[in-house]
Amino acid sequence: MTEEARAFVPGHITGFFSAHPDESDPTKAGSTGAGLTLTDGVEVTVQQGNGPSLMLNGDAVEVEAVDRVLDALSAPAVVAAETDLPLGAGFGVSGALALGTALATNRVYRRRLSENELVTIAHGAEVQAGSGLGDVVAQARGGLPIRLEPGGPQDNHLDGIPARARVEYLTLGELSTEDVLSGDTELLSEAGKRALSRVVEEPTLSSFVHASRRFAREAELLTPEVAAVIQDVLAADGQASMAMLGETVFALGTGLTDAGYDPSVCATHPAGAMLK
Template sequence: MVGTAVAFSPGHISGYFRRVEGSDPRTTGSVGAGVVIDEGVRATVVPAAKTGVRVIRQGRVSTGSPPVEYALDRLGVTARVTTECRLPIGAGFGLSAAALLATLTAVNHLFDLGLSVDEVASRAHEAEVVHRTGLGDVAASRSGGVVCRMGPGIHADIARFYPDEPLYAVSLGPLPTASVLSSEEAMARIASAYPDRCPRDIADFCFLSRQFAERSGLIAPDVRKVLSACDAAKIPASMTMLGNGVFAAGNSAERVLSGFGEVYRLNVARRGAYLIEMRP
């Protein structure tokens, strides 16, 4: 009898977005552009009498995840879930969505629920919207590439392209997504700052994202210092949305960002969430 399922989901860096308020979670979400990255979340799921979640990041362990617990409860299953990631949590890398997609992909196979990929994504998106941990990361991370989401929810049209050049990112600490998504003032600024077109390439993605970051008023002082250093070196860069960090492109990006913290080299993912293994 299979007793453990392991799955992985890529993360997602959002460059710019605009919230779309629907009548329910299925029609609520965002439009915008971002990059699905090869780093993300690995989830290991084991049946249990009561649901419990452990979150492991570089050896540090915390417990509990309301979105994951909510999603499992909605499915009527209980399990012991362990999520693991290398990137910092709450820093704009779409790890909440990745944890949900990885966990629900594993749960679907472990409990033989027979959910389609769309249904798994719908459940993950609902949990994100309900807990205000994200709006468009699930839709983006269903597959890879640089993405441009043209409607809310997981069924809207999404354009994708797959460049070979990497992005580099540095995190300056967490920025609680819910605090921004719950602010009507912040949402109004974000809506007016939104650049209403898709990016043509990585450089254009960085340009549009930076334009949005400046106009939205979301750039914190620490982020401004990093962006100024990138500007001085003529490196395309912007703020991770929503996170207290910076992503940049180009040959000198890693060197410049290294002056502000640990630098993460992030390749564009070629696929979305997938099952790694099932074992006894």
């Protein structure tokens, strides 16, 4: 049996989305929408052990989605994860933890599941935990994923924007995915459908950011602080919008730098989650 396995999962910024709950089957619940996967991500190391336990950046934490993945794989694994991404700020860290744990645990415990089966387990765990709806399938694909249907890989039909970009981001605070998703999502889902049809019509980087910004406004998710930073980027001829769901501004190229901010810098990630 392999003693240890590592997986890398890219971060994921959602630009816009529609929520699609399914009470009876979490693998069919999810979201449609589009986003950017990022070279900044989460590295997950799994060892056989007397867990389940999870350390994130050296601290013991509880992440329900990870517990559910380990439970589904009947694996009392010891999981250690490292990331430079901010937590609770719209980068899909919980989805990355769930997916990285699934990939690496399957290897260490020789569960002999396929990639789609592992993505389905991680997606279902994330949905049941209420911490995300679409990050896992996007992070499994990589690139700039367009989620055309909700659900796990059996149901979800993905496309992608064929592009690469430097990405800058600036996090102003935390925002609870659970709180937004457990509230009334009708307004945002209608706005998300309009944004999706725009990006399907014209799958380019600039139409993505434009549709994302319009979504953030129509869905009434913009905080005044986020709106002000986006305005500064636009005033400097840049392209920016808000990461869903976090109090985070992302910009293409040097948008935030040009506007006088000191952002984190990464790029879109050309590949999905991978064993290392």
